[in-house]
Amino acid sequence: MSTWILLRGLMRESRHWGDFPERFQQAVGAERVLCLDFPGNGQLHAEHSLTTVAAMAEHCHRQLQVRGVTEPVHVLAVSLGAMVALAWADLYPNDMHRMVLINTSVAPHNPFYLRLRPANYPALITTMLFGSSEQRERLILRITSTLQTTQQAKEIVTRWTTYAQEKPIVVGNILRQLLAAMRFRAPPYSGKVPLLLLAGEHDRLVNAACSRKLAGLWDSPLHSHPTAGHDLPLDDADWVIEQVLSWQVNANFAPALQSENQ
Template identity: 40%
Template sequence: MHWILLRGLTREQAHWGVMLQRLREAFPGHDFHPVDLPGTGTHYREASPAAIPAIREAIQRQCQHIPAPLGLIALSMGGMVALDWAQHVRAGAIQHLVLINTSSGFNRPWHRLRPKTWPTLMRLLTLRDLREREAQILALSSNRQLNPATVQRWYSIQAQRPVSARNAARQLWAAARFRPAEERPLPDALVLASRDDRIVDWYCSERLAERWQWTLRLHPDAGHDLPLDDPDWVIAEIKAYLEARGVPLDAPAPPRQSLGA
């Protein structure tokens, strides 16, 4: 199985940190491909589209060379892109969907972005001190003790591949307007959420899981960046989910198929 990994607002593949290596160790027969959204990471010089479907189309073009069927592991806004992808591709092309601390237009605005967070995010968009900005983003998205090494790593990422304020605003606008189609894209998916997420209310994940009868698992104390705060828990939940569905963890990747819609 080939998996696409998508991060959230203004974040890139380097922000997966140890999670990517842990996934590869836990699922030796699977291939994991972290992909950057337009305007971030390797594509930081590009203009980000201001709508989730357009971002999804850009991601699909990047992934044309990766054999289907696919699994998607996606965090926050990346989860919106993954959900939109699953709803706009031919049946069977995406077989597994793991959504982490995401939201959609099925939820109230004050659940999708907690009101206490709004002033902080607006300030961060215009904060010129890059190191301080990354430290504040980390403090907001993680519930663990602030790690200076992680602050330094995040600072280095943004110093090398800076996300412009314009692209950040366009991504935020795209996320705010996203509403999935009504039809359930898969019979089941794994929805992971943090009860103590200070950015997105975990009710958004509960609502999505209830709407389509998907599997919901809640972490008791991690923050919005759940893969950062507890990567082992995330991997354990993915492993249990796949094993319950008879997916071999060390199976070879399936034959190449078309990714066409």
């Protein structure tokens, strides 16, 4: 049975995937797609967020056991979720078959001013800590997506605000998640878990140069979207699905070709 695990980023939860999980499952032919929430977010909003990425990776490992998943999984992860995927693959490489990391950045390979664009600092500090739910969600949409038409943006902000009010994220958990991201140092990439990197060239939160640097360091394929932002599954779900399908086909074809040539 093929299982895909989807991991979101800072202050996000399973519902922020929208209809992407269903579309993705149908396109890739997965038997199961599971969206995991980190403590402090979504279904686990009443819990304290974890203060290290490694602890978040341990949480994901335990969730496989809780949900009865015994075979290696495929992971698609965005931003902070992608950091967790890297730590998870390092701690438990037998858990994973392959992983797709979207718009991520990691120390020590990416400098802080590329990992979080400085132009966002004032708005993030004031709005995340002191703003209303609607103000937070409006800011998040503005810096993570290129879907900015008035009606479309209004509908998304309304939906996200409802999520935030139903399962609120307290300021303490926001700070804990930020601390985890800031403290994380990427482990050496062993290559045991095949990796695909995706990036949006119009990412207003994390500079796409971060993904380019990681692709070079890890000798991993990178596909860049010319107009999408940080939240690639929101901005262009079809493109993300197309890249994953193409990568799967090439990955499955390569071993077969190697076998024929031996």
